[in-house]
Amino acid sequence: MEIRWTYAFVDRPMESFGRALEFWAAVTDSRVSQVRGENGEFATLVPGSGDACGKVQAAGSGDGGAHLDLAVDDVPGLAAAAVRLGGAVAAEHEGWAVLRSPAGLLFCAVPWAGESVRPPVVHGSRLDQVCLDVPPSAFGAEIAFWSGLLTGWTSRPGALPEFHALVPPAGLPVRILLQRLDEERAAAAHPDLACADIAATRARHEDLGATRVADHPHWTVMRDPAGGLYCLTGRDPETGGLPRAAS
Numbered sequence: 001m002e003i004r005w006t007y008a009f010v011d012r013p014m015e016s017f018g019r020a021l022e023f024w025a026a027v028t029d030s031r032v033s034q035v036r037g038e039n040g041e042f043a044t045l046v047p048g049s050g051d052a053c054g055k056v057q058a059a060g061s062g063d064g065g066a067h068l069d070l071a072v073d074d075v076p077g078l079a080a081a082a083v084r085l086g087g088a089v090a091a092e093h094e095g096w097a098v099l100r101s102p103a104g105l106l107f108c109a110v111p112w113a114g115e116s117v118r119p120p121v122v123h124g125s126r127l128d129q130v131c132l133d134v135p136p137s138a139f140g141a142e143i144a145f146w147s148g149l150l151t152g153w154t155s156r157p158g159a160l161p162e163f164h165a166l167v168p169p170a171g172l173p174v175r176i177l178l179q180r181l182d183e184e185r186a187a188a189a190h191p192d193l194a195c196a197d198i199a200a201t202r203a204r205h206e207d208l209g210a211t212r213v214a215d216h217p218h219w220t221v222m223r224d225p226a227g228g229l230y231c232l233t234g235r236d237p238e239t240g241g242l243p244r245a246a247s
Contacts (some may be wrong), residue, residue, distance in 0.1 A: 001081050001151060004112035006174035007069035008191050010056045012226040014041070017058035019209075020226035024056055026208050027193070029122035032056075050119035053173035054127050064228045066106070066130050066189040068174065071112040078109040078149075085148045086141065103138040103146050103187040118173045125201045126237040129192035130233050131177045138187065139164075139180040146176060159218075159242055167240070175240055190228070192219075194235035201232050218242070 010042050012020035021032050021043055030045035031053075045054040055069070072078045075097055082099045091098040096110045119126075134142045145165050147155035154167040158177065166176040177192065195201040198220055202212060209225035219233040235242055 001072060001074065001149070002055050003070050003072060003150060003152075003168065003172065005051070005071035005115040006053065006168060006172050007071070007110075008054050008066045008127055009069055009108075010054070010191055010228065010230075011059045011066055012056065012064040012066075012224075012228050014039075014058040015224035017035045017041070017056070020056050020064075020224065021226070023208055023210070023225050024054065024127075027123070027125070027205060028054055028119075028127050030054065030119075036113060045120035047122075048175065050113035050117040053115070053119060057240050064226070066191045066230075068130050068176070068189075069110050070107065071110050071115065072158055073110055073112055081149055084108075084147075085145050087145060087149075101132075101140045101187075103132075105132055105134075105142075105187050116171070118171060121196075121237040123201070123204060124196040124237065125193045125232070126240075128173060128189060128194050128237070128240050129175050129177055129233070131179055131190050131192050132183055133188045133232065134180050134189070135181050135184045135187060139178065142178055142187075147153045150176075166225040190230050192231045192233050194237040194240055195232045196237055198232045198234050205232070 010024055025032050028045050030047050033044040033046050035043045040191040041058040044052045046052050079097045086102040088100045090100045099107055146166050153170050156165055158165050162180040168175055184204050186218040202220055211223045213223050219231045222230055
């Protein structure tokens with residue numbers, strides 16, 4: 001099953017949806033599409049050039065997080081493949097489906113609409129990754145699920161033992177990082193940006209209302225004005241890869 005395009009969906013509480021739209025449009029140098037959905041809960045981040053690969057959703061409950069949209073020619077086929085690999089169909093809609101990984105992470109199968117041109121790097125960074133935070137007991141099964149589902153992607157261990165990367169073929173805009181948590185708790189997900197200069201990107205995001213949560217050797221955890229967590233990572237915004245010294 002070929003994945004034709006990928007979207008990073010930023011999920012934030014309904015009460016802070018407007019703040020989330022404003023912030024994520026600014027950091028990706030995008031304009032916000034007209035909101036859509038039964039309750040006006042979806043919007044696309046439309047780049048100045050290239051095809052969109054980021055969206056924002058107002059979550060019905062919880063603090064929000066992130067999820068993936070996988071665009072394909074055959075939505076039922078992707079759903080069937082997910083079920084065969086140990087996932088489940090969480091909800092079916094006209095033309096698209098909400099799926100669930102073995103660890104309980106939601107993602108969507110959506111019809112491909114011809115997207116093909118990756119947006120450029122802006123302000124030295126790029127929203128290019130969804131990190132799936134998985135408890136230790138589910139980590140191996142989650143790696144097997146995503147590696148089996150994403151045919152043609154490169155599945156490889158990360159630079160640290162708690163990470164596993166799923167790198168798409170050239171041209172697809174959003175990759176996946178699996179992170180093994182250090183405790184047993186519910187799986188979650190958050191968006192990551194690749195940054196040429198983490199400190200410079202952090203300063204710009206702080207000017208836009210974000211706050212720094214924690215520093216690590218190769219990434220910084222941030223909280224956006226809508227209350228959601230995300231990470232600034234020291235990866236090449238063009239390739240998504242780690243600097244040579246860290247690889």
